[in-house]
Amino acid sequence: MPTLHWVGKDQVRNHHRDVTYRVLRDHYTFKATSSCPKNTVDNKVIQGDNLEALKSLLPEYEGKVKCVYIDPPYNTGNEGWVYNDNVNDPRIKKWLGKVVGKENEDMSRQDKWLCMMYPRLKLLHRLLSDDGSIWVSIDDNAVGILRPILDEIFGVGNFVTCVIWEKADSPRNSANQFSTDHDYILVYSKRPNWVPARLARTAESDSIYENPDDDPNGSWIAGDPFANKPYSKGLFTISGPTGREFSPPPGRFWRVSEDRLRSLDSEGRVWWGPTGDARPSIKRYLNEVGDLVPRTLWKKDVGSNRSSKNEMRAIFSGASSFDTPKPSTLIARILDIAADHDSIVLDSFAGSGTTGHAVLKANLQDEGTRRFVLIEMMDYAESLTAERIKRVMEGYGEKIKRYRGSEVHLRTIP
Numbered sequence: 480m481p482t483l484h485w486v487g488k489d490q491v492r493n494h495h496r497d498v499t500y501r502v503l504r505d506h507y508t509f510k511a512t513s514s515c516p517k518n519t520v521d522n523k524v525i526q527g528d529n530l531e532a533l534k535s536l537l538p539e540y541e542g543k544v545k546c547v548y549i550d551p552p553y554n555t556g557n558e559g560w561v562y563n564d565n566v567n568d569p570r571i572k573k574w575l576g577k578v579v580g581k582e583n584e585d586m587s588r589q590d591k592w593l594c595m596m597y598p599r600l601k602l603l604h605r606l607l608s609d610d611g612s613i614w615v616s617i618d619d620n621a622v623g624i625l626r627p628i629l630d631e632i633f634g635v636g637n638f639v640t641c642v643i644w645e646k647a648d649s650p651r652n653s654a655n656q657f658s659t660d661h662d663y664i665l666v667y668s669k670r671p672n673w674v675p676a677r678l679a680r681t682a683e684s685d686s687i688y689e690n691p692d693d694d695p696n697g698s699w700i701a702g703d704p705f706a707n708k709p710y711s712k713g714l715f716t717i718s719g720p721t722g723r724e725f726s727p728p729p730g731r732f733w734r735v736s737e738d739r740l741r742s743l744d745s746e747g748r749v750w751w752g753p754t755g756d757a758r759p760s761i762k763r764y765l766n767e768v769g770d771l772v773p774r775t776l777w778k779k780d781v782g783s784n785r786s787s788k789n790e791m792r793a794i795f796s797g798a799s800s801f802d803t804p805k806p807s808t809l810i811a812r813i814l815d816i817a818a819d820h821d822s823i824v825l826d827s828f829a830g831s832g833t834t835g836h837a838v839l840k841a842n843l844q845d846e847g848t849r850r851f852v853l854i855e856m857m858d859y860a861e862s863l864t865a866e867r868i869k870r871v872m873e874g875y876g877e878k879i880k881r882y883r884g885s886e887v888h889l890r891t892i893p
């Protein structure tokens with residue numbers, strides 16, 4: 480398998496083993512006002528570098544995390560944000576100097592970013608359960624270097640997909656070249672046989688089904704009666720209700736045999752058009768289709784950069800200073816696919832705490848007991864990350880304290 484090499488790789492390859500275990504220090508515990516002790520769910524926000532925090536989680540969580548979502552800095556070189564996107568934060572710089580040594584002076588931004596990511600991904604791999612998956616948000620700046628290290632750590636065979644999320648709901652006309660309208664989410668499973676959950680059908684997905692002939696079986700869509708795959712019983716000519724004859728076009732075959740097509744017709748499952756002389760279609764009934772297989776293109780219905788900012792404004796009464804939150808609806812989609820009702824969900828680049836918000840919301844919807852662990856290095860771990868969780872648990876703006884049973888512990892690394 481081709482692998483990626485960069486300055487510092489040799490030094491970080493096994494670095495996760497050398498990181499010392501620390502016992503997290505309790506800072507405070509917050510319970511939703513109307514907390515219900517029987518149903519208490521233990522969530523954590525950890526303030527500190529995720530390398531040490533992830534190591535400290537191993538004794539309790541190794542092999543137990545069902546869903547990891549991370550949204551690391553995208554390595555754009557942008558230093559104007561509240562957090563530093565250039566792996567140039569003094570703490571990370573110091574750490575790189577210590578781990579990589581002299582070579583550290585010749586490192587490019589990509590080298591530094593890879594050195595930062597590699598040992599953290601190694602620990603995330605250990606924390607993931609055998610039926611778990613990891614979801615990593617990234618953009619074009621770093622997707623090309625992220626994919627080979629994920630292949631190396633999680634295994635090429637465990638690559639599941641690369642989701643494209645339409646993050647912009649309008650183009651940026653001031654862009655020099657292209658308006659970048661999407662991000663990626665790389666998905667890897669711990670083991671090769673991972674099966675994503677199907678998504679519940681929606682009014683939109685059902686709206687393409689109709690019932691123009693008042694079929695007692697309910698709404699249906701017209702299925703293509705032909706296939707490209709050669710089929711020995713798939714070449715025949717059949718007459719419709721008006722006597723008009725139909726055969727497959729050259730190079731195509733009926734999907735079903737003549738006997739089967741006649742039998743489907745006798746059951747009212749074949750549609751010959753409104754006047755009975757159109758090419759036959761085989762009806763696919765709404766009441767016979769299952770839940771939806773997840774697709775790789777996620778449009779604005781899972782939220783956009785604009786909706787996530789609106790969400791933050793609603794939570795912080797218009798006063799949030801965080802530039803790059805993800806929408807909780809985006810993470811909700813990931814949870815629908817990758818987490819069960821009682822799963823542990825981990826986000827080690829927590830930012831504004833969107834993942835915790837999405838977990839609380841999911842529990843509220845189905846009375847689940849999912850738990851989350853969030854890690855954030857910056858000082859705002861308390862004032863923003865944990866504060867958002869508190870406000871969500873208090874039912875911000877919703878006027879009802881509905882998150883009862885939830886509690887969150889803020890921990891720090893001594």
Ligand SMILES: C[S@@+](CC[C@H](N)C(=O)[O-])C[C@H]1O[C@@H](n2cnc3c(N)ncnc32)[C@H](O)[C@@H]1O
Pocket residue numbers: 527528529530550551552553562563803804805806827828829830831832833834854855856857
């Ligand atoms: C892109 S933001 C995540 C945004 C988040 N998904 C949200 O919706 O708010 C990346 C976050 O990772 C944090 N971070 C970067 N390096 C870290 C490290 N080594 N340990 C812990 N947090 C880190 C940054 O401070 C920043 O808040």
